[in-house]
Amino acid sequence: EAGVTQSPTHLIKTRGQQATLRCSPISGHTSVYWYQQALGLGLQFLLWYDEGEERNRGNFPPRFSGRQFPNYSSELNVNALELEDSALYLCASSAGTRAYSTDTQYFGPGTRLTVL
């Protein structure tokens, strides 16, 4: 069974540009989560999508947005890129809509975004 996949692997942008990152969940999973992992830091929760709806959002500015498609894949968009947006962006998927305490999240390999 294929795991969570993310594309691209690496992305280089300049300040002010927009970045689009993509995620395909494990087959049968309906929830997708996005995290930012800046160098040397832990994972910071960004967004949670389930059944096409945004369920929860972390403490990030509105220029971080996303969506979930009918096939449950997801896209993260970062507008007006800033240098501090450089990080590894991880996507995870889980099977249901219940609380995190009962849903195991499976992570993809991440997209390394570099903003110059």
Add this chain to the structure above:
Amino acid sequence: GQQLNQSPQSMFIQEGEDVSMNCTSSSIFNTWLWYKQDPGEGPVLLIALYKAGELTSNGRLTAQFGITRKDSFLNISASIPSDVGIYFCAGPISNFGNEKLTFGTGTRLTIIP
């Protein structure tokens, strides 16, 4: 935002040694999760704990859900080279009814040849 405090931040050990790390929170948790992240990859779930006092093993790994529900411990016995990586604890934190998975700051494990 709120974070879980992990210690130690890094560990340098020799192959074969046992490893202990812990995670503490100011909030009570109903679930503790332990993940491992290899370089260039996403975190992989190692152990999930759902009840205070619970002790769960996964091969050479053993994790415990603290009685106070504010801490958790992960032990690795007889470390081997593939144990190298960053270990994260995680737990769900509710904020005005919205729950999100919060990760600890990580413990970086290095094995000295």
